[in-house]
Amino acid sequence: MTQPILALRGVNKSFGAVQVLHDVDFTVRAGEVTALVGDNGAGKSTLVKCVAGIHPVDRGEIFFDGEPVHITSPTDAAKLGIEVVYQDLALADNLDIVQNMFLGRERGNPWMLDEAEMEQAARRTLASLSVRTVTSVRMPVSALSGGQRQTVAIAKAVLWDSKVIMLDEPTAALGVAQTRQVLDLVRRLAEQGLGVVLISHNMADVFEVSDRIATLYLGRMVADVATKDVTHSQVVELITAGRSGELGLARPEAVTI
Amino acid sequence: MSRAWGANGVPALSSGARPDEVRRHNRAALLRRLHVAGPCTRATLAAELGLNRSTIKAVVDGLAESGVVTEAVPVQRSGAGRPSLMVIPDPEAAAVLAVDIRVEQVAMALVGIGGQILGRHSWNLHRATRTPGEVITHIAESAQLLVEEVAVPARGVGVSVPGVVRRADGWVHEAPNLGWRDVALGERLGAVLKLPVQVANDAELGALAEHVRGNARELTDIVYISAERGVGGGVISGGAPLRGTRGYVGELGHIPVRPDGRPCYCGSRGCWETEVGEAALCRALGLPESSARGVIVAELRSLAANPMPGPLDEYVEWLIAGLVGVVNMMAPEMVVLGDLFTALPGPVVDHVRRQVHERSLVSRAIGGTRIEISPLGRDAKLVGAAELAFEPVLGAV
Numbered sequence: 001m002t003q004p005i006l007a008l009r010g011v012n013k014s015f016g017a018v019q020v021l022h023d024v025d026f027t028v029r030a031g032e033v034t035a036l037v038g039d040n041g042a043g044k045s046t047l048v049k050c051v052a053g054i055h056p057v058d059r060g061e062i063f064f065d066g067e068p069v070h071i072t073s074p075t076d077a078a079k080l081g082i083e084v085v086y087q088d089l090a091l092a093d094n095l096d097i098v099q100n101m102f103l104g105r106e107r108g109n110p111w112m113l114d115e116a117e118m119e120q121a122a123r124r125t126l127a128s129l130s131v132r133t134v135t136s137v138r139m140p141v142s143a144l145s146g147g148q149r150q151t152v153a154i155a156k157a158v159l160w161d162s163k164v165i166m167l168d169e170p171t172a173a174l175g176v177a178q179t180r181q182v183l184d185l186v187r188r189l190a191e192q193g194l195g196v197v198l199i200s201h202n203m204a205d206v207f208e209v210s211d212r213i214a215t216l217y218l219g220r221m222v223a224d225v226a227t228k229d230v231t232h233s234q235v236v237e238l239i240t241a242g243r244s245g246e247l248g249l250a251r252p253e254a255v256t257i
Numbered sequence: 258m259s260r261a262w263g264a265n266g267v268p269a270l271s272s273g274a275r276p277d278e279v280r281r282h283n284r285a286a287l288l289r290r291l292h293v294a295g296p297c298t299r300a301t302l303a304a305e306l307g308l309n310r311s312t313i314k315a316v317v318d319g320l321a322e323s324g325v326v327t328e329a330v331p332v333q334r335s336g337a338g339r340p341s342l343m344v345i346p347d348p349e350a351a352a353v354l355a356v357d358i359r360v361e362q363v364a365m366a367l368v369g370i371g372g373q374i375l376g377r378h379s380w381n382l383h384r385a386t387r388t389p390g391e392v393i394t395h396i397a398e399s400a401q402l403l404v405e406e407v408a409v410p411a412r413g414v415g416v417s418v419p420g421v422v423r424r425a426d427g428w429v430h431e432a433p434n435l436g437w438r439d440v441a442l443g444e445r446l447g448a449v450l451k452l453p454v455q456v457a458n459d460a461e462l463g464a465l466a467e468h469v470r471g472n473a474r475e476l477t478d479i480v481y482i483s484a485e486r487g488v489g490g491g492v493i494s495g496g497a498p499l500r501g502t503r504g505y506v507g508e509l510g511h512i513p514v515r516p517d518g519r520p521c522y523c524g525s526r527g528c529w530e531t532e533v534g535e536a537a538l539c540r541a542l543g544l545p546e547s548s549a550r551g552v553i554v555a556e557l558r559s560l561a562a563n564p565m566p567g568p569l570d571e572y573v574e575w576l577i578a579g580l581v582g583v584v585n586m587m588a589p590e591m592v593v594l595g596d597l598f599t600a601l602p603g604p605v606v607d608h609v610r611r612q613v614h615e616r617s618l619v620s621r622a623i624g625g626t627r628i629e630i631s632p633l634g635r636d637a638k639l640v641g642a643a644e645l646a647f648e649p650v651l652g653a654v
Contacts, residue, residue, distance in 0.1 A: 005555075031551025177406035180378040180399065187362070187379055191635060193555035208380045211549045228383055228547075 003066040005030040005195040006051070006082070006164050011060030013043075013050055020046045022219045023060070028164055028195040033186060035206040035227070036199045038216035039239055044199050047216070048166050052084045053077040065163075080164075083157035087169035091149055093142040098122045100141055101156045125159040129185060147178030154185055158194075165189060166197040171205060183209045203232055217242035222249050280316070283308060285652040287316050291326065291346040292370050292651060293469055298331060300341035317344055325350040325370070325654055348373040351654045353646035354400055354411040354452070357459070357639040358418050360434045360486040361550070363392060364636075367403045367411060368643035370654075372470055376407045389440045397449040412653075414452050415646030416442065417459040417638040419487055424504045427456030433522050434486045455645050458506050459483075461498055462641025463631075464491030467593045469644050471637065472629045476590045480583055482509065483595035483637065484538070488530040492587055499587075510534070514578050532575035535597055541572040554600045565608055573605055577612045584617045584626050595631040596638075606630060 006028040013021040020043045028034050038044050049055045051062065053071040062069055064080050071077050077084075091100045098115075101122050108114035122137045129151075141149060150170050157165045167186065171179040179202075187209050190196045200206050206213060207227060214224045215238040222242045230247070237244035286306055291297070297305075303313045320326045328342040348369030357364045364379040378399045382392070404411055420432025427443015447454040464481035473479040477496040483489055490509025492499040500506050510530035511523050518527020531537060535553070536546045542556045560567060580592060592613075594606070601609075610628045613620060620626040631637050 029552060030555035031553065032549050033551075177376075177402040180380075180402060181376060181406075184364070184377050184379040187381075188635070190549065190551035191554060193551055193558050207383075211551075227381075 007063040009061045032211040033190045033196045035210035042216040043219040082164045083162040084166045085153045087172045097137045164195040296345040298341035346370045352409045354414045355643035356416045413646040414454040415642035416456040417462045417642045419459045460489030460491040463637040466637045466641035480589045481593045484597040529579040591627040
């Protein structure tokens with residue numbers, strides 16, 4: 001069995017006097033959807049931003065495909081094949097789907113872009129994800145629904161041949177039906193062998209799509225369990241109290257004084 | 258050669274009838290041609306359906322009036338004279354719900370004319386949510402969401418189930434990998450969705466999908482074999498599905514191939530399924546047997562550079578043994594490998610191709626049975642379920 005595609009070991013991160021991440025271990029396997037859950041302020045987004053190269057880690061190691069790596073900028077992360085999709089649908093409204101998917105990485109030479117080639121690649125990618133809900137790849141993004149925008153953002157990650165896709169609350173701004181469409185896409189990404197990290201507050205979503213659930217509690221990784229081994233209420237306990245039965249932090253009475 | 262199946266699985270026959278019946282028949286035939294092969298000119302329709310241009314005009318005008326097709330001047334002109342108009346079906350003119358019940362998840366889609374997927378949902382099944390009641394409830398809820406989202410009503414439902422199904426009323430006798438037994442699936446779904454529901458075996462629908470939209474479009478004798486948790490096969494013989502007594506289909510996955518093999522839940526031992534199913538592939542790769550699909554795909558991809566000889570050798574032997582048996586028994590023009598098999602590395606598939614050709618006298622006799630990977634991948638059964646649901650719908654639009 002191969003090693004995890006992405007592994008964090010003992011990662012610490014402070015903002016001034018506030019320590020946000022305490023010795024966090026986190027593993028992402030290719031082909032699995034790993035849900036990252038936790039209360040507000042538990043450190044989920046900080047963890048993702050550390051991997052994405054937005055915040056450098058203070059202490060700890062990051063391994064990509066078994067090799068130790070230093071990620072100091074978003075470019076480093078993109079080079080490794082780590083792509084992040086943010087909840088606020090980070091696309092440029094005034095550009096069309098193709099322009100958005102190639103934003104900053106256009107093909108062709110500086111005085112003449114290869115529009116036809118880019119359009120074909122965009123169409124191929126959307127087709128490989130069986131996304132047929134978008135009628136034309138030349139539609140401006142402002143004309144798309146929230147679900148379609150999120151689809152384009154995810155397709156962008158696939159187009160760049162990413163190995164790990166981290167989705168920070170991809171469905172927070174979406175309605176029920178669109179949420180289902182995006183979750184369906186998330187599952188199919190994993191089935192193609194990508195490592196997927198899904199941050200979500202919605203337990204129904206988490207249970208519907210994830211293979212593993214990693215729980216952060218006040219900056220500590222308290223549990224990393226297979227979804228089929230736990231129940232809704234156990235995960236909620238882990239999120240709110242940091243422990244549930246045998247899972248999570250040790251009970252105070254078990255700690256010897 | 259018509260690629261359509263009549264309601265009972267026999268090709269629709271044309272025979273002399275009253276004028277309105279003829280009109281209805283022509284209308285359905287024309288719509289089916291557009292549904293299966295996409296937009297084309299009136300002239301092409303006239304040539305392919307063997308009808309004269311005025312008949313085509315009448316039928317197309319009728320369809321255009323009810324908003325099912327639109328007409329446009331073709332962009333590329335060929336030859337001199339007035340160009341023949343392109344007839345383009347509107348995908349949203351009629352839609353059906355396709356449901357693919359798999360062991361680990363359920364996938365659903367609302368599919369329009371021409372096979373366009375208008376919207377899709379899926380959800381994972383766990384031990385607690387795999388019961389028929391839970392699945393039916395979730396399907397009903399998702400159906401409503403999909404129809405509301407896309408704003409196109411569904412006219413029929415097609416369901417794919419990995420098990421033994423009675424086609425007439427959608428009764429699931431046994432779906433061992435789901436743990437289902439004697440479920441009136443068709444009746445119960447029909448009651449909650451208030452739509453005509455058709456249920457069929459998953460491999461049979463995979464074969465239908467390959468026949469209509471996949472690799473085997475121009476062929477009349479094909480076998481579709483797919484591996485998920487279980488292994489199933491669907492056969493199309495002489496352009497129609499091959500069925501047995503009272504419409505039941507055979508289970509190619511339970512052909513015994515290995516006398517000293519593991520016991521199978523079906524009561525036999527060393528079935529093809531226990532040697533080439535998902536669990537067998539996990540064992541070959543050294544993964545836990547309950548690994549997620551993506552993990553298996555990622556593992557296979559990491560082998561891709563130089564897979565043979567390697568951990569898959571024995572697994573591939575059993576795959577070849579079974580395929581030789583199937584080819585010798587059915588003499589198909591093509592065997593399509595679907596679902597999990599589509600993730601097998603290219604060199605492995607090449608090896609399988611060569612070996613089957615060498616070891617099968619039937620393959621040699623018919624000039625080489627082609628062995629191809631399904632282009633529809635994981636969606637084959639979903640596409641097949643949509644085509645199943647479309648059969649009666651196209652005649653009524």
